[in-house]
Amino acid sequence: MYESTLELAENKLMVLYILKSIKMPISNSQLTEIILENGFINYFTLQQYVSELISSSFIRYDRKNEKKVLVLSDKGEKVLSMFKDRISASKIEAIDSYIKERIDTIKKELTLTANYTIDDNDNFMVNLKAIENDTLLMDLKINVASNKQAISLCDKWKSNSSEIYNKIMQLLINS
Template sequence: MAEPNLIYKITILELLHRSGFPLSNSQITDFFLEGDLTDYFTAQQAISDDEEAGLIFSKTNHNNTTYSITDDGVKTLELFKEKISPALSKDINKYLKVNSISMKEENSYKATYFKADRGGYVVQLRITENDVPTMDLSFHVGSKEQAETLCNNWKVRSDQVYEAVMDILMG
């Protein structure tokens, strides 16, 4: 039997490879916790180790970090794929089947902000569907607090904003 930490690292690669889209830290961690495979800290260490080794890369947008597998990660996965037992492979399939739609939705609402050259902040809000932008908005606001408020409210209210804008523009 392979070393557990190696299996966790390979499992993360397999999750990212099979999902076909970036997964958040919490989505990866949830797989391990829901399956009672390991604890939170061990899962975090495995994610960190994979990233440090260049097998996965992270992208952070305002309080949300998502991970994708790199080309080196795919090559490594091919070399160590047999370390994933049939039972673990089945668990990965089940987790992705049950959670795939909600995970895609969760990752399709993006909100970020940055300091504007001439003062204030630019807030970028986006809804994507299959990596195609459905709505893309940018705002200039005066303070970091306003920028954070817009970003924090985007996931909760983006559907309402989309409907309102469509109603106004189509009406």
Template sequence: MNGNSNEIALNKLIVLLILKEIDIPLTTGQITDIVLENNLINYFDLQQCLVELEESKMIVRFGNKEMYKATEMGLKTVELFISRIDSKIRSTIENYILKNKEKIRLETQVRSDIIKKSNTEYIVNLKVVEKDIELINLSLNVVSSEQAKLICSNWENKYYQVYDQIMNILIKK
């Protein structure tokens, strides 16, 4: 095994450790942010790593935002080889997740997407997901990109109020 193979294996273990420690599905962007902010893996090696981990069934990708989570085999692998990850790197990952997990969790669970149908028709899809269960999935047809963007922005900041009001209206007799 040469140094390059060792580095690739280490990078895969780092990604698996991140997914294990955070214990919530992450988007490609979130994984990228974590590894780049902490200087753990360069961007191109990370992208290769994600492809290879998925091909080897260590991680699984799902959803339209390309979310990843570790499979049972991936979790067992990182547990088996965790000692190969330097303690400083493990500590960096643990500290980062401790400080940022709630923010990342909210990013993952409150989702909004815009689909352009024509110049005067946009579909805005709004979701709140909790532990793989959709609490609400709302699609709105709007007439402009500006409206769609405003709705998405407000959803990110006020989703709990919207959800609460809808539930209150629907469950009242």
């Protein structure tokens, strides 16, 4: 019993540590990816911990760029500062290494959106957005005829948004 209580505490502290270390709000799916890729906690247990941490006001959900993101609260930060030493050094090292390797991808996921909807005439409205430092850089809406085109535009935006943005800007400025 005592060992499982220590493990429970360490796992919840690890969630707090990830939110503090990443230095920006992240989505639940991004947190889940970090935890699962490192094999720390299974999905269902993690979701239970997130729910309990929210209930305890250690973390909370906020809205950022139309996305629901997790944020470490002041209360959570205080608890982490008092009990961080309860997280094993190997887990801290793994988290730090993971974040360092993937921070650009995580930021990109938070600042780019690409989605589409279908209207009454079976046309697809694609919405592509780029946001940087809470400032909307571009919000482009394009009507396309097929689901295939909509998916292709979204995929291209997600994989190459910087180049696409620069080309659009050059076309608009130089025309």
